[in-house]
Each structure stands twice: as structure tokens, then as C-alpha cells.
Amino acid sequence: MTCPDCSAELAHCHGTLLTWLAECTDPACADPDPLNHNLIITTPEDLAPATHLPHAA
Numbered sequence: 001m002t003c004p005d006c007s008a009e010l011a012h013c014h015g016t017l018l019t020w021l022a023e024c025t026d027p028a029c030a031d032p033d034p035l036n037h038n039l040i041i042t043t044p045e046d047l048a049p050a051t052h053l054p055h056a057a
């Protein structure tokens, strides 16, 4: 997967950051920093449609 940040060689992640858990949906993500994420979810309610998350329970 590539995006403009990839082309710019910026430190970033393609996963979705779950801010209330300070975790990311990408298992390889080592830095759950909002600045590194284009996709950020701030409340568990926003996860409702998703079913593939590792810590949804």
C-alpha cells in the first residue's frame, strides 16, 4: 500500500488508531501516535460497523 506520505518517506501508519486504547489495528504498528495516523477513531461507538478489530471486546 502506498500513499502520499509513503512517497514522502514520512513516518506514518496505514492502520487505524484507537485513541482510547492507545492501540492501532495494524499489529506491526510500534508507535500509536495520532500524528502518524491518517485514520483515527476516538470512541468505541465509532467501531460498531467494524468486525475485524483485535481488541473490540
Ligand SMILES: [Zn+2]
Residues within 6 Å of the ligand: 001, 002, 003, 004, 005, 006, 007, 012, 013, 014
Ligand atoms: Zn503510506
Ligand SMILES: [Zn+2]
Residues within 6 Å of the ligand: 013, 014, 015, 016, 017, 024, 025, 026, 029, 030, 031, 032, 037
Ligand atoms: Zn498504527
